Amino acid sequence: MKKLILKSLLFLSPIIFPGIVIEYLLRLTPNDYKVKSAYYAEHAKDIEVLCLGESHAISGINPIYLDLKGFNGSHVLQSLNYDLIILKKYQKDLVNLKYLLIPISYASFTENLENGREKWRVKNYFLYYDIKKIQNPYYYTEIFSLPFQTNIFRLTDYYIYKKSPITTDSLGHGLEFMIINQKSLEKTGEIAAKLHTATDYDNWKTNYESLREIISICNRKNVRVILFTAPANIHYVNNLQQEQLARTTTAARSLASSNKNVFYINLLTDPGFSDNDFYDANHFSESGSRKLTTIINAIIREFEKDRNSQRQPALP
Numbered sequence: 001m002k003k004l005i006l007k008s009l010l011f012l013s014p015i016i017f018p019g020i021v022i023e024y025l026l027r028l029t030p031n032d033y034k035v036k037s038a039y040y041a042e043h044a045k046d047i048e049v050l051c052l053g054e055s056h057a058i059s060g061i062n063p064i065y066l067d068l069k070g071f072n073g074s075h076v077l078q079s080l081n082y083d084l085i086i087l088k089k090y091q092k093d094l095v096n097l098k099y100l101l102i103p104i105s106y107a108s109f110t111e112n113l114e115n116g117r118e119k120w121r122v123k124n125y126f127l128y129y130d131i132k133k134i135q136n137p138y139y140y141t142e143i144f145s146l147p148f149q150t151n152i153f154r155l156t157d158y159y160i161y162k163k164s165p166i167t168t169d170s171l172g173h174g175l176e177f178m179i180i181n182q183k184s185l186e187k188t189g190e191i192a193a194k195l196h197t198a199t200d201y202d203n204w205k206t207n208y209e210s211l212r213e214i215i216s217i218c219n220r221k222n223v224r225v226i227l228f229t230a231p232a233n234i235h236y237v238n239n240l241q242q243e244q245l246a247r248t249t250t251a252a253r254s255l256a257s258s259n260k261n262v263f264y265i266n267l268l269t270d271p272g273f274s275d276n277d278f279y280d281a282n283h284f285s286e287s288g289s290r291k292l293t294t295i296i297n298a299i300i301r302e303f304e305k306d307r308n309s310q311r312q313p314a315l316p
Contacts, residue, residue, distance in 0.1 A: 019143055026142035026151060029158050032168050033128040036073055039172070044093035047071045049300065051101040051172075052083040054108075056230045058174040059283040061101060065293040067301065068098065072172030077121060079113045079203075080210040085131055087214055097223050098307075099300055102214065104227045104252040104264070106240055109207045110198035117195075120145045177279035179286060189235025189281030197241050208251060219261045224303055227252050227264040230292060231273040236281035263303075267295065 049070035051061045054077050063070030073086060083102065114122055123139040125131045138144065143151060157163040167176050218225050229249060249266055256264035277288030284292060 022151060022155070023141055023143045025155055025159065027127065029154065029165060031124065031128065031165050032075065033124040035166060035168065036075075036172055037129050039071060039170075040073070040090050040093065043071070044090050045095050047094055048096050049099045049101065050094065050097055051103075052078065052086060053101070053103040054078045054105065055174070055283060056105050057101070057103045058168065058172075059177040059279060060103070060230050060289050060292045061296065062173040062289045062293045063171040064173075065290055066297050067304075069096075070171065072168070074103075074172070075121070075124075077111070077113055077116060077118050079111055079116070080108060080207040080214070082113055082125060084210040084214050085125070085133065086129065087217060089129065089131065091217060091221065094221075097221065099303070100214070100218055100223055100225045101296060102211070102225060102227050104229050104248060105196075106193075106245055106248060107196040107198065109204045109248055109251060110201060110244065111196070112203040112206060115203070173289065177283050177285060177289070179276060179279065181279070182285065183280040185233045185275060185278060185281045186235045189233055189237075190239050192280070192282050193236055193239030198244055201247075211255065215255060215259050215262055219259065223261065225259075225262045226296065226299060227256065227262060228296065229264075229266045229268045230284075231267045231270045231277075231288070233273075233275065233278045233281040234269075237269060263299065265295075265299065267292070270295075 046069050048068035049063070049066050051057050051063075051070065051072045051074055053074040055074070057072060057074035058076065061070075061072050061074070063072055075082075080102075087100070113119060120139075122136075123142065123145040126139045127142065146154075154165070158165060168174055215225050217223075229252065249268075252264045252266075256262045273288060273291060277285055277291060279285045279288075
């Protein structure tokens with residue numbers, strides 16, 4: 001038996017050894033998940049405003065425009081159940097957290113990362129956030145999570161062409177959404193709306209319950225949750241299915257009305273945003289992120305006034 005195993009290993013060694021080397025190099029390659037995980041490890045105690053969520057938050061919330069110390073912990077297609085997992089992982093370290101920002105997008109309750117179009121991204125939470133609740137071994141490696149050719153391109157881009165894979169700044173805000181690279185608003189609006197329109201509501205309960213648990217955790221920690229539906233370009237808004245949109249905003253309003261620590265604002269059709277504020281029909285350019293973050297910051301300012309006014313004066 002031992003001889004058979006040894007022969008098998010020798011026979012497979014031309015495949016196994018290169019695979020191990022590729023896996024090792026891929027894990028050494030920088031990525032946004034590594035960067036944000038490292039930020040939590042070092043600075044979680046300093047965060048007063050944390051933004052979670054998906055790409056609308058990455059492009060839309062820029063912490064430099066917040067009065068308080070903020071961090072953008074969102075990732076592409078990060079669904080509400082992963083927002084919950086991240087909050088649970090770091091809640092003990094977020095000792096100064098006052099506000100949690102959660103985008104409520106058109107697809108927030110209907111999309112789930114694990115069964116979505118880019119489910120390969122789940123491996124990043126297992127590998128770089130050290131989230132071990134993920135049971136599927138498909139997500140335990142870099143090399144098996146993406147096509148082999150894609151991984152080779154990733155290696156050559158970084159190790160040969162010296163292209164940085166990092167797409168966010170030091171506070172987690174997206175760097176790729178530049179007005180100079182603006183895409184067709186009409187085309188991206190139609191494509192994105194179709195992509196985000198659900199064929200069923202199978203993921204609704206999981207996402208809704210995840211958000212309820214997030215709210216519950218924040219309530220215990222005296223953290224206010226600010227839910228926001230971000231502005232979108234008219235070419236995106238006009239292609240949305242009204243039933244799904246209504247169900248989404250109704251759910252958000254209901255959570256806000258039934259939880260004292262929750263505030264919801266719907267900015268989907270805010271007239272203060274022009275075409276130049278969008279990178280594509282549902283993501284923000286530099287000016288758009290500044291406008292959106294400024295609006296959120298104004299809301300936080302009002303809550304801070306209330307918070308400070310309720311403090312008891314110090315005894316002499």
